Amino acid sequence: MHHMTLAEIARGLADKKFSSEELTKALLARIAQLDPQLNSFISLTEELALSQAKAADARRANGESGALLGAPIAHKDLFCTQGIRTSCGSKMLDNFKAPYDATVVAKLAAAGAVTLGKTNMDEFAMGSANESSYYGAVKNPWNLEHVPGGSSGGSAAAVAARLLPAATATDTGGSIRQPAAFTNLTGLKPTYGRVSRWGMIAYASSLDQGGPLARTAEDCAILLQGMAGFDPNDSTSIDEPVPDYSASLDGSLQGLRIGVPKEYFGAGLDPRIAELIHNSVKELEKLGAVIKEISLPNMQHAIPAYYVIAPAEASSNLSRFDGVRFGYRCENPQNLIDLYKRSRGEGFGAEVQRRIMVGAYALSAGYYDAYYLKAQKIRRLVKNDFMAAFNEVDIILGPTTPNPAWKLGAKNSDPVAEYLEDVYTITANLAGLPGLSMPAGFVDGLPVGVQLLAPYFQEGRLLNVAHQYQLNSDWHTRTPTGF
Numbered sequence: 001m002h003h004m005t006l007a008e009i010a011r012g013l014a015d016k017k018f019s020s021e022e023l024t025k026a027l028l029a030r031i032a033q034l035d036p037q038l039n040s041f042i043s044l045t046e047e048l049a050l051s052q053a054k055a056a057d058a059r060r061a062n063g064e065s066g067a068l069l070g071a072p073i074a075h076k077d078l079f080c081t082q083g084i085r086t087s088c089g090s091k092m093l094d095n096f097k098a099p100y101d102a103t104v105v106a107k108l109a110a111a112g113a114v115t116l117g118k119t120n121m122d123e124f125a126m127g128s129a130n131e132s133s134y135y136g137a138v139k140n141p142w143n144l145e146h147v148p149g150g151s152s153g154g155s156a157a158a159v160a161a162r163l164l165p166a167a168t169a170t171d172t173g174g175s176i177r178q179p180a181a182f183t184n185l186t187g188l189k190p191t192y193g194r195v196s197r198w199g200m201i202a203y204a205s206s207l208d209q210g211g212p213l214a215r216t217a218e219d220c221a222i223l224l225q226g227m228a229g230f231d232p233n234d235s236t237s238i239d240e241p242v243p244d245y246s247a248s249l250d251g252s253l254q255g256l257r258i259g260v261p262k263e264y265f266g267a268g269l270d271p272r273i274a275e276l277i278h279n280s281v282k283e284l285e286k287l288g289a290v291i292k293e294i295s296l297p298n299m300q301h302a303i304p305a306y307y308v309i310a311p312a313e314a315s316s317n318l319s320r321f322d323g324v325r326f327g328y329r330c331e332n333p334q335n336l337i338d339l340y341k342r343s344r345g346e347g348f349g350a351e352v353q354r355r356i357m358v359g360a361y362a363l364s365a366g367y368y369d370a371y372y373l374k375a376q377k378i379r380r381l382v383k384n385d386f387m388a389a390f391n392e393v394d395i396i397l398g399p400t401t402p403n404p405a406w407k408l409g410a411k412n413s414d415p416v417a418e419y420l421e422d423v424y425t426i427t428a429n430l431a432g433l434p435g436l437s438m439p440a441g442f443v444d445g446l447p448v449g450v451q452l453l454a455p456y457f458q459e460g461r462l463l464n465v466a467h468q469y470q471l472n473s474d475w476h477t478r479t480p481t482g483f
């Protein structure tokens with residue numbers, strides 16, 4: 001049962017081959033058996049899952065249908081879930097039970113999805129390896145000595161290991177696409193504003209966006225359909241109609257103009273990944289796409305700009321965790337300042353503290369113009385590069401990451417080395433564009449992802465290209481040994 005995709009599950013449920021309750025019980029048993037090797041869940045929600053599964057079965061018996069009705073999923077542990085721990089991977093929120101459901105959680109529940117649990121993540125979504133979680137590192141099912149990517153590493157490892165078919169995730173600088181690449185999944189970061197951020201604990205509000213992680217583009221279409229849409233509770237949510245993403249999968253790629261940026265293939269890219277990316281380009285050419293070399297000249301400035309803007313926003317967003325209103329409070333505070341200092345000092349991990357300090361510094365009087373304002377100007381240049389490129393091409397294609405998943409601990413002593421791994425993903429967040437990563441082959445037994453970027457609100461185009469590629473390749477069907 002655990003090998004089925006969301007689409008196969010939907011057909012099986014519709015044909016009454018099994019019930020959602022049976023499927024939910026089977027997957028919960030599989031999680032109990034296999035997750036100790038991976039550490040992909042922070043909390044399991046067995047009781048909720050079984051009651052949601054029974055309710056979904058009853059709705060089907062009453063004639064209701066829908067691709068998500070009775071489908072088991074999990075949520076990254078930064079989506080607020082009412083009455084259930086929502087930890088954000090931090091000691092700070094280890095005792096926090098959200099008083100309400102995030103919009104994404106509520107929408108998926110209304111569509112009949114079954115929540116199996118909350119997945120592990122880098123603390124406050126800061127990281128590219130899922131090693132900064134208070135609940136311990138997540139392991140990559142393709143090689144348990146390697147990282148699964150981050151910050152949505154728990155969602156990725158769980159789906160890749162067939163513990164469940166799909167999960168929600170978030171992407172501030174690559175945290176959906178990079179773990180998708182590292183674990184052989186398909187992951188989609190939607191256009192900024194496409195999916196509501198209400199109830200999604202904020203890291204960097206102008207960059208954060210929720211989206212689906214699954215094995216196929218077809219499944220990403222199903223999950224995105226349940227997540228996307230205008231939300232009056234999120235002032236940056238955009239009031240655009242949501243297209244039928246599953247209907248967009250079948251279009252022909254004849255004449256599709258694919259831009260390949262020359263800057264993507266410079267020093268720093270593993271040549272074996274470059275070769276796999278060129279192979280995927282050739283496959284798409286066979287399907288009718290037309291390839292064009294393009295240039296994104298300001299790409300080299302994106303990492304320094306992102307690592308000013310994201311920490312700046314984080315330093316502001318995380319000021320609410322003060323030991324007074326939410327989460328962790330230190331023992332025996334001597335006075336108010338002592339309460340703040342020790343609650344934050346003891347509640348936040350090292351990477352989160354580093355980002356708060358960098359962000360507060362970049363925003364401080366005297367440095368604001370030199371760092372924050374400069375970074376915002378670079379952000380505009382990065383966006384302008386994309387706008388110019390999309391005048392010439394329909395899709396931009398390149399590697400998702402410069403290297404495959406590294407060994408656990410390999411970059412712990414050098415945070416900047418880890419930041420550099422985000423080089424291909426962060427530009428889409430700076431510009432607010434949608435991006436998708438899909439499986440494109442293996443290097444030393446570790447998965448490699450190819451990234452597709454599209455103009456605003458063209459998620460359907462990304463899913464269409466990925467689906468057509470997946471109809472003509474089998475990388476996405478490979479399963480890690482032991483799972």
Ligand code: GLN
Nearest residue numbers: 125126127172173174175
């Ligand atoms: N690795 C990036 C960071 O640490 C992106 C993380 C994310 O997308 N949440 O900020």
